[in-house]
Amino acid sequence: MRDRPLDVGWLRIFEAVGRLGSLTKAAQELGLSQPAVTYQIRRIEEQLGATLFHRSHGGSRLSEAGEMLYRVVHSGLERIDEAARDIRRRARAPAIRIFTDYGFAAYWLMPRVADFRRLHPHVEVHIVASQSLEDESAGDVDAAVLFGERDDFPEHARLLMPERVVPVCAPGFLTRYGPFEDTAAVARAPLLHLETSGVPRWLTWSTWLAMHGVTREPAQGDLGLNTYGFVIQAALAEQGIALGWIGLVDTFLAAGTLVAVAPEVQRQTFGYWLIPHQPATAATQSLTEWLISQA
Structure with missing residues (x-):
């Protein structure tokens, strides 16, 4: 019910016919009969003294006068609906x-x-x-x-937490593959990647390694996962080294279930x-x- 549009009479009917290009479809969307929609459109045309739609078997196409009216009505209804959503949101219990x-x-x-x-x-x-x-x-x-x-x-927008990243792994993984004396040693170990669509906003392994002057192709043993929760679970399960965002991995570091194995990197604008x-x-x-x- 909170998203139900306000009833603004003929404006809503005219906008629906203009947007859908059909009296029948407009009637179905608005829950009215087609004759009722047709009657209302004719009343508007009589009041304006202009034809708003060119009617044919293929539907109802806006006339030049109809196009002029539609642009204003459509824009106005969008603003009315947005205001109604804001008012309803404020009226609800906190x-x-x-x-x-x-x-x-x-x-x-x-x-x-x-x-x-x-x-x-x-x-x-x-x-x-x-x-x-x-x-x-x-x-x-x-x-x-x-x-x-x-x-x-x-x-x-307010910066809540700047990006600070440190490579982490489980103590058991560190025992098997470590110690990691430098960045090149980290690059030789299995890495856990957070997969994202499009250009990643988060720091990636490629970016982290490049900041330390190391290049590396994806290697056998690497694991890609599509949520950060899976990345952390894989790190806890001793599957590889993950990039740990300070603020998200603090409890694991404090408990010792994850350990930092390389220097922290900061990007203050991220x-x-x-x-x-x-x-x-x-x-x-x-x-x-x-x-x-x-x-």
């Missing part, structure tokens, strides 16, 4: 939907959300996680924590950025301020 990737959700956000809920027991927090940063479900959220570079995000929905609700503002304090 609840925050936050979008991020699986790794950040599992290893940084989830362990901390319980603390926020203790401080704000009246606020619900819904975490929407996806490996794709362009996920369709990200549109209807109150805030997002996304990985990338400063220029990837709007001006009001990291996790907090992007609150604008304008932010009071509940969203509370969460964003709390996340910044935690980071």
Whole structure:
């Protein structure tokens, strides 16, 4: 019900016919009969003194006057629907939907959300996680924590956690394959890769090695995985060396289940950025301020 469009009468009917190019399809979408849609369009044409559609067996095509009206009506309805969504979101009981990737959700956000809920027991927090940063479900959220570079995000985005990466592996793997006295020795070991579609925003093994002057082709024994959770699980299972993002692997390093085996690399313009929905609700503002304090 929260996404049901506001009833704005003939505007909605005219827009549907113009967009779909069919009286029948418009009637089906709006839950009306075709005669009712036809009657309403004729009434609009009578009031304007102009033909809005050229009708044929193939459908209804906008006339020149119809095109002029359609551009304004379509744009106006989009803005009305957007305003209605914002009003309905504010009218609901305080609840925050936050979008991020699986790794950040599992290893940084989830362990901390319980603390926020203790401080704000009246606020619900819904975490929407996806490996794709362009996920369709990200549109209807109150805030997002996304990985990338400063220029990837709007001006009001806040840097939550700069990118700091250190190669890690399980102690048993280090015993079998180590010690890794230099970067070249790391390059000779089986590596765990986080696979992404398109140009990767995260640091990759190729980038990390290049920063140390080492080139390496994918080798037998390497393992590619499509989520960071799988990469960490493979590292814990002694399958290879993983790139560990500081902030995500801290608990494993503290517990000794993963150990650092090479120098840390930092990229200050990259990291996790907090992007609150604008304008932010009071509940969203509370969460964003709390996340910044935690980071």
